[in-house]
Amino acid sequence: MPANVISGKEVSAQIRAELKDEVAKLAAKGVQPGLAVILVGNDPASHSYVKGKEKASIELDFYSEIHRLDENVSEEEVLLLIKKLNADPKIHGILVQLPLPRHISEHKVILAIDPRKDVDGFHPQNVGNMYIGLPAFLPCTPHGVIQMLKRSGVEIAGKHAVVIGRSNIVGKPMAQLLLSENATVTICHSRTKDLPSFTRQADILIPAVGRAGTVRADMVKPGAVVIDVGVNRVDGKLVGDCAFEEVSEVASMITPVPGGVGPMTITMLMYNTVESAKRHSE
Ligand SMILES: Nc1nc(=O)c2c([nH]1)NC[C@@H]1CN(c3ccc(C(=O)N[C@@H](CCC(=O)O)C(=O)O)cc3)C=[N+]21
Numbered sequence: 436m437p438a439n440v441i442s443g444k445e446v447s448a449q450i451r452a453e454l455k456d457e458v459a460k461l462a463a464k465g466v467q468p469g470l471a472v473i474l475v476g477n478d479p480a481s482h483s484y485v486k487g488k489e490k491a492s493i494e495l496d497f498y499s500e501i502h503r504l505d506e507n508v509s510e511e512e513v514l515l516l517i518k519k520l521n522a523d524p525k526i527h528g529i530l531v532q533l534p535l536p537r538h539i540s541e542h543k544v545i546l547a548i549d550p551r552k553d554v555d556g557f558h559p560q561n562v563g564n565m566y567i568g569l570p571a572f573l574p575c576t577p578h579g580v581i582q583m584l585k586r587s588g589v590e591i592a593g594k595h596a597v598v599i600g601r602s603n604i605v606g607k608p609m610a611q612l613l614l615s616e617n618a619t620v621t622i623c624h625s626r627t628k629d630l631p632s633f634t635r636q637a638d639i640l641i642p643a644v645g646r647a648g649t650v651r652a653d654m655v656k657p658g659a660v661v662i663d664v665g666v667n668r669v670d671g672k673l674v675g676d677c678a679f680e681e682v683s684e685v686a687s688m689i690t691p692v693p694g695g696v697g698p699m700t701i702t703m704l705m706y707n708t709v710e711s712a713k714r715h716s717e
Pocket residue numbers: 483484487530531532533534555575666673692693694695696697698699700701
């Protein structure tokens with residue numbers, strides 16, 4: 436039996452409807468969630484993501500600012516803009532689109548963001564708090580994955596979750612959030628020997644590699660849940676890390692690309708911005 440396809444668009448719509456209620460409650464208190472996005476340079480993919488964030492901001496009636504900066508802007512100028520946004524009471528969330536040009540330090544930029552406005556959850560204070568189970572902004576992509584699992588009725592506790600990838604943005608926090616949900620977690624990566632021997636043990640398999648065709652049907656345990664975080668362009672088409680057609684013959688549930696984790700990432704960004712606005716209004 437082919438797998439059920441978990442629609443990121445549908446789960447997103449559900450969460451966005453809940454957020455709309457929260458936004459209305461805030462409006463009654465005279466607060467409008469405000470999100471500032473900083474985009475440096477002309478990477479077409481980044482521009483397309485930022486458009487998605489802009490669309491979601493309008494849909495949810497946020498106040499939104501997009502700062503499009505020239506590729507050659509200095510690091511100081513970016514840091515200065517962040518300082519201004521940190522101090523701006525209209526702004527509850529600040530996101531600097533990554534990757535940045537090489538002459539700008541990603542680390543310095545992230546450190547400059549007020550952790551209370553770090554809706555990406557990339558500041559070391561939020562990363563650390565997440566790690567020890569204190570309140571924190573959770574990183575949007577892994578948090579989106581957890582929401583997709585929970586809202587599709589997937590039990591996480593006691594399951595063996597295998598994450599492929601160890602980036603600071605997806606792999607590492609993904610493993611940590613699954614651990615917080617009481618999964619048994621394995622992290623695989625580019626130096627893992629005999630990847631299929633691990634993936635075949637997964638009840639929940641989460642490839643986050645960025646290479647199309649990384650996961651094939653013979654690497655998946657029958658009945659496993661597969662959440663594909665990969666985003667790859669192949670012949671101008673967007674695909675995930677899984678060979679979708681064949682893996683869906685083996686898995687019990689699978690997420691598509693596009694229409695899976697991508698929309699959830701944006702929705703959880705909106706969620707964090709509403710959370711920030713709520714804290715601000717308390
Ligand atoms: N500071 C920062 N925070 C991020 O969250 C961040 C970032 N930098 N840099 C780039 C990555 C990537 N990312 C995506 C968001 C939405 C889709 C998305 O909605 N994708 C659609 C398709 C979009 C299309 O067709 O191009 C989908 O999968 O259905 C994908 C990727 C956020 N990122």
